[in-house]
Amino acid sequence: EAQVTQNPRYLITVTGKKLTVTCSQNMNHEYMSWYRQDPGLGLRQIYYSMNVEVTDKGDVPEGYKVSRKEKRNFPLILESPSPNQTSLYFCASSFSRGSYEQYFGPGTRLTVT
Amino acid sequence: DAKTTQPNSMESNEEEPVHLPCNHSTISGTDYIHWYRQLPSQGPEYVIHGLTSNVNNRMASLAIAEDRKSSTLILHRATLRDAAVYYCILRDPDRGSTLGRLYFGRGTQLTVWP
DSSP states (O other), rough: OOOOEEOOEEEEEEETOOOOEEEEEEOOOOOOEEEEEEEEEEEEEEEEEEETTTEEOOOOOTOOOOOOSTTTBOOESSSOGGGGGOOEEEEEEEHHHHSSSOOOOOOOEEEEE | OOBBBBSSSSEEEETEEEEEEEOOOOOOTEEEEEEEEEEEOOOEEEEEEEESSSSEEEEEEEOTTTTTEEEEEEEESSSSSGGGEEEEEETTTTSSTTTOOOOOOEEEEEEEEE
């Protein structure tokens, strides 16, 4: 089944403790991205990647890192999480950046205390 | 990016048609109209897209006004599973670095009553 998977689905952590949220897709998509969703602010793009080893900032990249060493994986790294990064995170992928249809993962709910 | 305006909420009864409107008066000639929906506790899901002509797929139909300043997503027979937030998004497939980015507004919360 074609899908985007994220792990973990739920995470509660403390300020400053490094964490990684994994994202994987099995559709051989070139384009992958991370969004965060906050009440009243909608979904905002954090980082995106157009292909292996090619990443760039989205609208709200501060406090986040990403890497794209393999085509199927696009992990989101929070080196020193802070409470304002408490949010619902979605990974998305598409065949290319111009593709009409993007596929979203199920989401990771992160709470930073 | 051109802005879209949608009603905050709409309601429908099960098995009735639903027409979800979207206004985009500042749309440019190269902007495609996309619709996504987000079911409760899930990620957004692509529904349909179009440029000028009306479009149909297995999920819905998209009716685009002749002047392209508005569009309507049509669910022909609403089911309980269609209860979701529906987002109308404009996107230019040839626009530079923001090409892949989807700008989600607040969308329309659709409630379907049994």
